[in-house]
Amino acid sequence: MRFEKKTVVVTGAASGIGLETARAFAAEGAQVVGIDLDVAGAERAKESLAKLSAQVQFEIADLSTAAACRQAIAAAIDLRGQLDILCNVAGFSQLAHFADITEEDFQRMVSVNLGGVFFMTQAAMPHLVRSRGNVVSVASVAGLTGNPYNATYCATKGAVVNLTRALAVEYSKQGVRVNCICPGSVLTDATKATQVPDDTDPDLFRVMMPPLGNCEPEAIAQGILYLASDAASYVTGTALAVDGGRTAV
Numbered sequence: 001m002r003f004e005k006k007t008v009v010v011t012g013a014a015s016g017i018g019l020e021t022a023r024a025f026a027a028e029g030a031q032v033v034g035i036d037l038d039v040a041g042a043e044r045a046k047e048s049l050a051k052l053s054a055q056v057q058f059e060i061a062d063l064s065t066a067a068a069c070r071q072a073i074a075a076a077i078d079l080r081g082q083l084d085i086l087c088n089v090a091g092f093s094q095l096a097h098f099a100d101i102t103e104e105d106f107q108r109m110v111s112v113n114l115g116g117v118f119f120m121t122q123a124a125m126p127h128l129v130r131s132r133g134n135v136v137s138v139a140s141v142a143g144l145t146g147n148p149y150n151a152t153y154c155a156t157k158g159a160v161v162n163l164t165r166a167l168a169v170e171y172s173k174q175g176v177r178v179n180c181i182c183p184g185s186v187l188t189d190a191t192k193a194t195q196v197p198d199d200t201d202p203d204l205f206r207v208m209m210p211p212l213g214n215c216e217p218e219a220i221a222q223g224i225l226y227l228a229s230d231a232a233s234y235v236t237g238t239a240l241a242v243d244g245g246r247t248a249v
Helices: 016-028 039-050 066-080 103-131 151-170 202-206 218-226
Strands: 005-010 030-037 056-060 085-088 132-138 177-183 239-242
Touching: 005 016, 005 039, 005 066, 005 103, 016 030, 016 039, 016 085, 016 218, 030 039, 030 066, 039 056, 056 132, 066 085, 066 103, 085 103, 085 218, 103 132, 103 151, 132 151, 151 177, 151 239, 218 239
Parallel strands: 005 030, 005 085, 030 056, 085 132, 132 177, 177 239
Antiparallel strands: none
């Protein structure tokens, strides 16, 4: 029960890594506010988590704008009265040849994958300063290495890694730790449904396979809980690779 009496906000909590993160926090006593734009998915997640804990509630929000992020944090504070941990999990990937990426596709991914993390953290920070809490954002090994046919995703996740470092330094004397986790190949419904563009080079995809193979979302959730816990009290500004050895080769 490492997180008893702690309030945790988890974005992207209706499925995948976000859902398993919400589940893991609830199992260890946290009061969880899940945020997602998928209304049906959020309802299913809420029903699933209700069997585990009555301390899980959901808010519906599209975190692609600063205003929506501020509203989401305000709703969480209204529900719980405090904020101890922010987990920025929401994001998406879309494979495409670099030459085919449209401005609309680029802007949408930047607004969610980077803007959502930036503005959720900005809105949460005054509350986290009061609680001397912490932030854990989901970046990716794509923010540490190059992935083919995924230029915008790599750019946004790389930005999350360096945003994490910047905020860790800026808020170090105010008692707020800021970290990110860099998953490798995770078996979620979203990744399984990813469409590969035509005329791709299969050899380029093979180099992305981690030595330990794919993992389930629970493995990433446990890494997030470590970074959010007192066990990581001296850890800030880190990009923790939970990637099955992907960045070792």
